[in-house]
Every structure is written in structure tokens, then in C-alpha cells.
Amino acid sequence: MEKELNFRQNTIELHAEYMNYDIAAYCQQLDYGYEIRILGGHRSHVGSVTVADEQGTLQTITLPGHKEDAITRQWASQIWEIAKQPISVLAGVHYDHLRKEQLMEVIQILDKLLSDCKTELQKRVSPLSV
Known part of the structure; x- marks a missing residue:
């Protein structure tokens, strides 16, 4: 018999708007581990992926x-500190012609989304065995 995962109940979905475009973070609890996507701006895409293993060791691929990669590494390490389970983080946020300020x-928005995600995860996290 297959176990059915209720994705809606096990997903944290966060949104922020900047320059009339959505920035979204989706944190999906799996049977063991978490899959996170951070997308938005003028063009969502795959820019970097970071995976944290069971010990919290990070591996990153950046196109x-x-x-x-600064986003994916930060999210993977901080979410791992809460969950202590494998974490994958994909990020692709793009805005055309941003000035430094x-x-x-955008970085402040991403930090706020991470903080909100961590707060919600701390309410939900329960140790799972392999």
C-alpha cells in the first residue's frame, strides 16, 4: 500500500512583492527532509541549488x-539547523537593472521570508526517522 503525502498540509508558502512582482518561497516537508523553492522577480528560473545532507554539509551548484548561491546556502544551512534532516533549496530570483540599494x-525581503519560514517550521517540525 502506498503512503499518500498531503502536500497542501505539509507546505509553507510565503509571498512578498517587490516592484510589482512576486517573490515566493515554498517549503515542502517530505517524508524525510525538506524541498524549498525561492522564485520570483521579472523572471523566475533555476540559478542555484544547494543540498544539505543529514549532517548539515552543504553542496551547491550555481549556473x-x-x-x-548566497541565498540557497543561507536557507539550506538555517533550515537544516531546525530540521536536522536533508534539505534541498533551489533559487531563481531575477530583476532587470537593479541598483545596489x-x-x-530584495535581500532584506528574502531575509524576512527566511525568518517567517523558520518561525513556521519551528511550530511544525517533529523528528522523523528514516
């Missing part, structure tokens, strides 16, 4: 020309 505003 050429992308800088989302605008980039800093």
Missing part, C-alpha cells in the same frame, strides 16, 4: 552568471 531591498 554560470548567477548569484543565487534595490538589490539590498
Whole structure:
């Protein structure tokens, strides 16, 4: 008999708006581990992926020309600290022609989404065995 995972109940979905475009974070609890996607701006895409293993060791792949590895590494390490389970984080947030101060505003938004995600996860996390 297959176990059916109720994805709606096991997903944290967070949204913020910047320059009339959505930035969204989806944190999906799996049977063992978490899958996180951070997407938005003018063009959502795959920019970087970071995986934290059971010990919290990070491995990151970043596509050429992308800088989302700072986001994926931060999210993977901080979510791992709460869950102590494997974590995968994919990020692709793109805005055309941002000035430095605008980039800093996007980073603040992402930090707030991470904080909100961590708060919600701390309410939900229960140790699971393999």
C-alpha cells in the first residue's frame, strides 16, 4: 500500500512583492527532509541549488552568471539547523537593472521570508526517522 503525502498540509508558502512582482518561497516537508523553492522577480528560473545532507554539509551548484548561491546556502544551512534532516533549496530570483540599494531591498525581503519560514517550521517540525 502506498503512503499518500498531503502536500497542501505539509507546505509553507510565503509571498512578498517587490516592484510589482512576486517573490515566493515554498517549503515542502517530505517524508524525510525538506524541498524549498525561492522564485520570483521579472523572471523566475533555476540559478542555484544547494543540498544539505543529514549532517548539515552543504553542496551547491550555481549556473554560470548567477548569484543565487548566497541565498540557497543561507536557507539550506538555517533550515537544516531546525530540521536536522536533508534539505534541498533551489533559487531563481531575477530583476532587470537593479541598483545596489534595490538589490539590498530584495535581500532584506528574502531575509524576512527566511525568518517567517523558520518561525513556521519551528511550530511544525517533529523528528522523523528514516
